[in-house]
Amino acid sequence: MACENNLVVKQIIDLYSQISNLESLKPSKNVDTLFGQLVSTCLPTDTDIDVTKIHDEKVKDMRSHLIKLCGEAEGYLEQHFSTIIGSFEDNPLNHLHIFPYYNNYLKLSKLEFDLLAEHTSHVPTKIAFIGSGPMPLTSIVLAKFHLPNTTIHNFDIDSEANTLASNLVSRDPDLSERMIFHTTDVLNAKEGLDQYDVVFLAALVGMDKESKVKAIEHLEKHMAPGAVLMLRSAHGLRAFLYPIVDSCDLKGFEVLTIYHPSDDVVNSVVIARKLGGLGEVRSSQIERCVVMPCNCSKIHAIMNSRGIKKTMIEEFTAIE
Numbered sequence: 001m002a003c004e005n006n007l008v009v010k011q012i013i014d015l016y017s018q019i020s021n022l023e024s025l026k027p028s029k030n031v032d033t034l035f036g037q038l039v040s041t042c043l044p045t046d047t048d049i050d051v052t053k054i055h056d057e058k059v060k061d062m063r064s065h066l067i068k069l070c071g072e073a074e075g076y077l078e079q080h081f082s083t084i085i086g087s088f089e090d091n092p093l094n095h096l097h098i099f100p101y102y103n104n105y106l107k108l109s110k111l112e113f114d115l116l117a118e119h120t121s122h123v124p125t126k127i128a129f130i131g132s133g134p135m136p137l138t139s140i141v142l143a144k145f146h147l148p149n150t151t152i153h154n155f156d157i158d159s160e161a162n163t164l165a166s167n168l169v170s171r172d173p174d175l176s177e178r179m180i181f182h183t184t185d186v187l188n189a190k191e192g193l194d195q196y197d198v199v200f201l202a203a204l205v206g207m208d209k210e211s212k213v214k215a216i217e218h219l220e221k222h223m224a225p226g227a228v229l230m231l232r233s234a235h236g237l238r239a240f241l242y243p244i245v246d247s248c249d250l251k252g253f254e255v256l257t258i259y260h261p262s263d264d265v266v267n268s269v270v271i272a273r274k275l276g277g278l279g280e281v282r283s284s285q286i287e288r289c290v291v292m293p294c295n296c297s298k299i300h301a302i303m304n305s306r307g308i309k310k311t312m313i314e315e316f317t318a319i320e
């Protein structure tokens with residue numbers, strides 16, 4: 001059956017028409033309800049929906065506009081809660097649980113940390129997070145719970161986002177020292193990108209294929225050989241909420257794993273390594289990315305310990 005006739009897709013189209021007619025995307029009861037319904041409609045992973053196979057131009061246009069609306073609403077939501085949480089007299093980091101998607105970030109950041117640990121042999125000393133936002137939760141969770149000795153440089157195009165974000169960490173004796181903020185478009189960040197062991201690219205940096213690939217090409221040009229790039233993608237119905245990053249978008253990188261969660265962690269995670277580093281020998285043997293049935297038992301062990309079943313891992317391996 002054509003994807004556009006699918007009942008769930010019809011529900012998404014209906015929610016899209018309500019959302020696109022909203023006066024404002026700033027948090028309110030109506031906005032929160034509609035986006036809550038949209039996320040729960042897109043969460044199920046037991047569907048064979050592949051947005052890349054949609055031929056109906058109207059649905060394709062709807063999807064790309066919906067991704068942008070979701071990104072705008074996410075920015076407002078972060079701004080709203082960063083302002084509230086930043087206004088607490090004591091350490092704002094004691095109140096992060098007030099953010100409605102805090103638990104999702106705890107799980108997403110743990111997943112990203114586990115994948116990083118799976119593919120790197122040393123603890124990164126410096127990380128760059130591109131597109132950190134007013135609520136830089138990925139950086140905060142990684143710094144607080146997983147990487148206690150790592151400095152995280154947060155890049156955002158929006159100075160207001162950085163002002164709110166730095167206020168959040170300013171009263172924390174540890175993170176105020178280890179969280180640095182830079183206001184710039186990623187495409188203007190040149191010198192210094194080669195000093196990071198790991199670069200994260202937020203899902204909302206590059207909301208369509210063309211701008212996503214442009215950001216990736218820019219990072220490929222300026223990152224150090226062998227450095228790791230962590231990206232967020234989407235799979236199945238969730239690709240109505242976020243852009244997809246395909247392995248073929250990552251020229252100059254060796255794609256290590258693409259991980260599609262099956263729980264309420266919405267984003268898929270892509271981990272890749274810039275060619276030219278010590279791993280060169282391994283990467284240059286790669287004739288093409290081979291999607292192997294998941295043989296990543298260690299990750300499975302980590303994930304299944306969380307009771308995450310039916311997880312899809314696309315494992316890429318060198319052709320010996």
Ligand SMILES: C[S@@+](CC[C@H](N)C(=O)[O-])C[C@H]1O[C@@H](n2cnc3c(N)ncnc32)[C@H](O)[C@@H]1O
Binds near residue numbers: 137139184
């Ligand atoms: C809303 S945040 C989401 C990230 C989330 N806070 C996290 O911790 O994973 C995404 C941010 O990306 C920023 N952004 C979008 N395009 C960008 C670009 N080209 N360069 C730098 N930042 C960008 C937006 O200003 C926004 O604040």
